[in-house]
Each structure stands twice: as structure tokens, then as C-alpha cells.
Amino acid sequence: MITIKEIARQLNMSTTTVSNVIHGKTGEVSKETIDRVREYLDEVGYVPNLNAQNLAANQSHIIGVVIKTKEERYMNILSEPFVSGMLGVIEQEIRKAGYYMMLYISEDIADILNKVAAWNTDGLLLFWMLDDDALRVYKHYRKPVVCVDTYISREVIDQFENSFVNIGLEDEQGTYEAIKYLTDLGHKKIAFLSDNREGVDLRRFRGYRQALEEAGIEYSDKDFFELRSGKDEIDASFDRLAGKAKKYDAVFCCSDVYASLFIGACEKVGLKVPEDVSVMGFDDTFPSILSRPTLTTVHQDIEKKGKLAIETLLKMIQGVPPKSDQIILKPYVIERDSTSSRHKGVTG
Amino acid sequence: MITIKEIARQLNMSTTTVSNVIHGKTGEVSKETIDRVREYLDEVGYVPNLNAQNLAANQSHIIGVVIKTKEERYMNILSEPFVSGMLGVIEQEIRKAGYYMMLYISEDIADILNKVAAWNTDGLLLFWMLDDDALRVYKHYRKPVVCVDTYISREVIDQFENSFVNIGLEDEQGTYEAIKYLTDLGHKKIAFLSDNREGVDLRRFRGYRQALEEAGIEYSDKDFFELRSGKDEIDASFDRLAGKAKKYDAVFCCSDVYASLFIGACEKVGLKVPEDVSVMGFDDTFPSILSRPTLTTVHQDIEKKGKLAIETLLKMIQGVPPKSDQIILKPYVIERDSTSSRHKGVTG
DNA sequence: TTGAAAGCGCTAACAA
């Protein structure tokens, strides 16, 4: 790899001049010199050493994308349609902006922090942080941080000194509408299926509770279909829940994949979807159209979410302070074939 | 961020000593010094600047993962279940080995080459290169390169000076077995669905042709269901192909996603799967169990493929020459519900 | 308009 120094030597000029034309700081360089340098650059196929550049300029052009995984899951996190969809658009946007993406996946915030610091990452995109995770990151990091789908308390946000931005979704409202959609169909016994009770899923649960309440339906904790999503247990877990589903009119699932797998489990126990039980998903990722029946689900605009996240982060990196600390997208129900109006009650 | 220099100053010793204990080169340092340094390192939470480290040591600990995309596709490449599954295990393995992954997605090899060189990437994982793509990369790069699912001619391989390794699959044999499975069920008119005629899919096509030949079935180019996979055209393309499917007993698809979408298109034109037409997929990714009917497909071990690729690359980076230039995994047919024995011919 | 030189943080050859 040829270096600037060498080029300068060949051209009989200083490294400063070469560096200047490389960076288009041509105000201070004669037209003639510019051409001479440009031509030679082309000829030798100069490629800058980014490590050196980063070291000298103290900026890396790396955007760190941080995903905190839970322990063992049935599926590699990157295989989740929502995650891979998100990552796809994020990667694209980062690349378009001339930055590089580095992926940090870990269960351990401290570990992530280390790596992010070691690379001198210019900015961070944080997915699904809980509690004070994001704050811990920010405190040690003090560079632009954008969170995605993160719920933290006002108190914690205040400690961010105005440099917290979350790109989120109206999870509660979206789920409320989903459940309302089901009650409007005449369903009464409605279960809520998720593998956790935190963050995003907690808000969805609240939306679910509120819709039930407004419909005058009582909730019991048995209606929370808690999935054990470990690799070894997920099948058994679905089977168990499908067994319980006989007593329900509808089951709302916190992701399309879960909805799809749940439908499979229902089939196994002889329950027909939607005739015997309606099933809803969330996200409107491609499992919702591959599944049969196709999934009635809550659509969210993944592309927009990803683009907004990177756009916001990039602006912050360029020193533009964020206008608001929350950018919240609106989801909406998409009707497909996994739901229908209530039959059981009518005939039973 | 505290530096080694500063630490050395505080501790009243040289940077070499500090650097040595950081890197565990403790043979040359007294026990006492080691402890003193370690303790202080902990205390101040020292994090090395990787840019500096890379620059000085001339190695980046970055593994470049290169994916050459085709033009516009209906789906972001990272959303493809096969790709995201692969990336998931690769990321994991890279991380476990203490390396970093940098993703380079582009249509343009030259562009990729630039970035890879700029970062001084330690090794490269190349996906689905065609023709002399991989060779071009190697020629400009001359560091360890492992290809995945790459078919190139012997001539080209020879130019690699023994440093070419491909992690592949018996695509031809796998497809041969898939088609044989279909002919054994009594199917005669069998179509082959793909969006291209190169690389992997070309070999699969050859397996298909051979199986047909052995079964004494004639092939006509109309039996190649060529999918236009652009965003705007894919639906229309599937509809058109589903229309053609009426005259067929079975359709072999080059991916599970395609199989799944094709089944959807068949339903639209009133064709039942598998009663009217059998459909097969490839890869055995999760659409094959989410779809209804579940997909009969050709299973390949993605996890093993990914692990082998990284393992091989890491060894090469450590200077161990590869034993063989081809590591080829064996796929096998998995029976599910999207295929059945031939009815149409029996009754018609 | 151009150049010299210091320094980014780290490694490693060499000296002590």
C-alpha cells in the first residue's frame, strides 16, 4: 500500500499538500498541483489507511450498532425477521453516508462499552436497552447515542444532559388497537403471548390490559401466555400454550414469528385458526404473509425506523442537537386471515 | 481515555513495561511490577486504542465479510433467512475468537476492495462470488481469503497460489436427490424455479437436469421458471409462473422463501399444494416450517458452514495453510407436507 | 501557495 509520504516524495512536494488535495481542501492549492496530485493518486490507486487517519483525526467513521441479547434463545438474534430487516436498512444508510458499521452483540454492557471505546466509535445505535443500560453507556461514552425501542424513565432521561434520543413506536396504542380489533370481532377471552414482561412487551401488555378494561373484560394472570423461548423449551412451551388456547377466543402474540409458530402448535392440538381461535402477530414482517393462514398483525414501518435512527445519529455526530428526545412512529392493524369473528360463543 | 504513556508516567516506569504486562508478555517482567500495573490498569479502566494498536502492529483484528449484491431485489439481502442465519453464526464465531466483523455489502468489487484495504482487514470471507471476482480480490489483497458457496474453474483456482479455500455444498447432488425424490413420487412434469443461472443455482440446475435425464424425462427450456426478483416485478412474476404451474406435477424452487411465496401464488390461481402441484424448497430455513403446507426441502447445515468458514479463515490468518481448497457439505432431503405422490396423472 | 514538524497511541527492536 502506497502512503502519502511516498506520494509526496515521488511528486516532490510535501505530505501536507498531498493530504490537502485528497481532502479537497483545494482553496490553498494551485490548480496545477491539484491536477498533478489527482492524476498520480489515480495512477497508483491510493487508498488511505483508515487506522492512521482515525488515530490522527480522532474520529473513526464507525457507527457502533449495539444489540444486547438475552441468554440462550431458540433463534439466533440476527435471524429474527424484525432484527434482520432493521439491520438491513441500517447497514444501507450507514454505508450511504460514508460510515462503517460495527456490530456489537453481547449480553454484557460492560463488554460492549469496552469495544466501543477501543474503536473510538463516532456514534452509537442502541437497541432495546432496559433500565439504565443506555445511561451507563452514555456516562462512559459521552458521544452521540440514539436508542431504538427503548423505554426509560423521565428521571433517567434527565441525566442524559439533553443528548438522549429514542426512536420508538406507539407500542401501547398499537396493541390497544389490536385488542380492540379483536373485541370488536366479538372476542372475549383474549390471551397475551410474550417471552418477557419488560420494555416494549411491557407497554404492549399495558395496551392489551387497557383495551380489555374498556371492553369490560376481566383479566387474570393466566391470560398472560408466557413463553419460555430457550432453544430446548420453546416447542414444549408452545404446545403447552396451545393446550390452554382451547379456552380462548383469541391470542395476541408479540411477534409474527411467535404468532406463526403458535398457529402451528394450535394445529397440532386440533385447533383451527381462525375458526376455533383467532391469532394476531406484531411487526408485519414476512412471516405474516408466508404463514397460513396469513397473519392479521400490527404493522410498523421498519424502514422508516431504521432511516430515522441513522439520520438522527448522523446529525448529532455532525453537532446538530436533536430537536426532541422522542420520535415515535405509529403502527396500525393489518387484517389478514388469522382472525375472524367469534363463532364459539355464538354456537356454544 | 487514559493512555499507556500516561499510565507509565503515573507508575514511574516505561511504556514498554506497561505494554508488556497488558499483552501478558510477563516472562520479562517481575511479579511485583506485573501486579502493580494490573492493579492500576483496573483502577483506571484502561481501554486500548485499537486504531493505534492496529497502526503500530499492522494488524486490525478485523474480519471483512463481503457480500456482493445483485441490483435491486425484492428483499433486503440481510433479510434472506439463509443470509441472516449465516451471518448470525459467523458474527458469533468471529466474536468468540476475539476478532471484529466488518460487513461490506456492495454491487461493486472495486468498491469493496478499497474499503477492505483501507481498514487493513486481517482476513476476508467472500460470499457467492462469481467468475473471477474472488481472484480479483485476492490479487489486490494477498491476505487470507475464504469463499463461501463459490464455484470457479480450476484454471482460476490455480492462480491463487494455494491460498484459495471454498466452503461449499453439494448443490448439484442435493438437487439431484430432490428431483429424484419427486420422480420417485411419480412426478413427470417438473419445473425448476430460480432467479438466475449462475453459480450455485447453475449447479442446482445441473442436478435437476441430470435427475430428469436419468428418469427419462425430457427437458424444455419452458420448464425453467425464471423469476424476476426485482421489487416491482416479483409478485407479477410469481403470478405468471403459478399460471404456468397448472401444467406441471411439481416445482422445485431454489430457496425456501421462493417456495413459500410460490405456494401463495398457486393458491391465488386455485391450485392446491400438494394435491395439484408439489412444491419443494431449498435450505431448510425457518420459512419451511412456518409455511403451510410445511415445506419439503433440501436441508443444509448453515451453522456448520459458518463455523467451518471462520475456523478455516482464522487458521489461515494464524499462518496455518489450508489442507484442502474445497470443503463441501452434504445436504439431504427433508420430507414435509408440500409434496405428495402424483394424482393428476392417475386420474387424468 | 507550499512545507516542516509535532503528535495521535501503540509496538518492538535495541540498549542498558
Add this chain to the structure above:
DNA sequence: TTGTTAGCGCTTTCAA
């Protein structure tokens, strides 16, 4: 066993 020092390739201040 420890320290000095010369780079790695680039940016940038300051001087010419």
C-alpha cells in the same frame, strides 16, 4: 528486568 526510541500513516498548526 526495565527503559529509550524510532516508527506505523495521517492530520494539522505554524512558519516560510
